[in-house]
Amino acid sequence: MKKLKALRIWLMSILGLIPLIFISGCNLNTRMSTFVTKGPVAETQLDLFMLTVWVTGFIFLAVGGVYVYVVIRFRDKKGDENIIPTQGHGNPLIELSLIGISILLLVIIAVPTLQGIWYTHDVPDDESSLLGSWYSHGDISDAAKEEPFIIRAIGYRWWWEFEYPQLGITTANEFVIPAGRPIHIELRSVDVIHSFWLPKIAGKVDLIPGRANSMWIQAGDSKEAWIEKNNFSGSDSETQLAYLKYLEDEIYDYYYGQCAEYCGDSHARMLFRAHVVSDDRFYSWIDRMKTGHTKAPDDMNWDNWYQAYDQSPETLTGDINEGLKLFMGRAKCATCHVVKGNPRAVGVAGPNLTYLAERHSIAAGWLNHRNEDNTVDKKAQLANFIQWIKHTDDVKPGNLMWKAKGGGIGELQPLLNDEEIRKISLYLQSLQ
Template sequence: MPRGPRWIVVLLAMATFALGACGGPFPQSALDPASDFAWKLQDLFEGIFFWAVVVFVLVEGALIVAILRFRERPGGPEPKATHGNTLLEISWTLAPAIVLVLIAIPTIKTIWDVDRPPRGESLVIEAIGHQWWWEFRYPDLGVVTANELHIPVGKQIDIRLTSADVIHSFWFPRLGGKRDVLPGHENQLWFTADSAGLYLGQCAEFCGLSHALMKMELVAESPEEFEAWVEHQRSDAVVADSAAFAEGSQAFLQGGCIACHAVRGTIAQGVIGPDLTHIGSRRRIAAGILDNTPENMRHWIANSQAVKPGSLMVVPELDDETLDRIVTYLQGLK
């Protein structure tokens, strides 16, 4: 093949891969804002991007003109030296300095704006990072849950971030900037979601072997739906009146699970793992990595170390019957 066409093929292939990234959907795109915080970042980004395009066109345009007009031609005169031209030196020092100041002003303004404490009334949520899952507490509402946040649309949320072990980072890209989650220090993050929906988030600071599997979900819903969710979550475990459920609850209590898990309203009061009082009502399990189906739950309980390498959930080997009973029980904890 002649040289030309081969390059065209390479370019086309590269363009195809690059464009492939534009396919969507983008559940974790920071460029699709859904809260006041995220909009502040978007506005800053768009403003700076516009000016960057102007600078780019001017600079690259000047470069192309210089290349075309002033290139060396056979028999042409020697170019004039510009070394020591004070006017040129001052202008190409000043121009970038002005550009940097113009970028710095809105940037610093935005940083101050998202860093200050929240104004006005807000719903306080405590988010505690654990290797490798998220604990969520609503101190004023008496709700404790894990990995699945619920918030009312249009209400300011004030999230207090701490860690039970190492440094994590809390990030829902569509709702705002990431923020460090530190042991022994409380960080704060606030925003108001502007539209209902399901938002995906994850830990954004390397925190050990299964860092990539430390995800979370946020359900933004109408105040009425949120109210109903709270009402349900704050209640004790809903006990189904069936023999299978009773057997399962026995298996759960005897299987060592209560060393780490709590099921409110029973003697299970462990605090090392997620609160399982309403585990049956969660969309996903094990920090957002598996759909909450009986098969997946069974798989997780029997193979937590394979599903999540290094997981702090360590259980003795359970026989099939015990596993089935436990799964029936947990799935029943709606």
């Protein structure tokens, strides 16, 4: 019995592994799963991963099998105590051939790895990658037409800014992209190192201060790639329909991403979202972001509103007006936040709040109010706004909005009261 105790331990540990295999068999289609890929970059990465899994799995079975056999076969049996086995020192032929086999197995991984490195590094160098080849809405400069579509992701502690330099808009934490189009992402950081990770669409690349990193992503296959992949043959309109159906069924969605490089206290709460939509919805979103909120509350125009605000603020009544007054005044929100359209909300230290109420989360993805059908849960949204303004430092410890060397809302004297917070929240909810 004693001789078998190692075997018993192995048996136990294999038994211990069984429940793990069980849970691993359960749902792999989760929000940030790398197993469910929705774009060519992530797909390449998954393919390579699976290749390594198969190769190492093969080695595991081969070497592990021999290992288990050897341990059982050559165990010390009763009565063997005084037998001294042959003192063999090795066999160069066996050793060299094993080295040869290992090198061969590694080559199987190495070749596609090199291809993968080249493919995933830059936006494919072809005509259809250029912004001019597909962007057919509004004016873009001639230079932009010759470039790929560029989004600049800027990391702050602890939120994300997304600029669309060619289209002239800026948003924060949730960005919108069209399906099937390659996008060149410029990665910049203003403070420490962050990492941009959108698992279903692409693996991560770091945002390093003082360094111009970039990556490319694409949600879903381009039409050409999709036709080729599915061997689809049919008339142009049939193809178009089937392709749109593919996008509709599989690609248009709300994708979750997160900062993947430790960046300080609230690193865990630095999430972001990518909303993948059709070209048409993308265009209309761009239009809205460009113009912003052209009207002040109560459908006033901004000149009139500010005239009233400056001269007789008491004439601006109602929760939303009160909220905006606090936003511009006592709460000092506008010193750090841009609300496009509002001529005086032009601070750039904090996230851009244009159409904030249309986003499905706030606080860099930590407080969520998204319904399953991709609409906004208004009740949860209001509660989230209130929680964020009231407990900023608990939701995101160490952030600048709470304490900014005298300028934060946690340093206001007195602090905002519940009624004020509710009014600001109601105003924010009107940003839609």
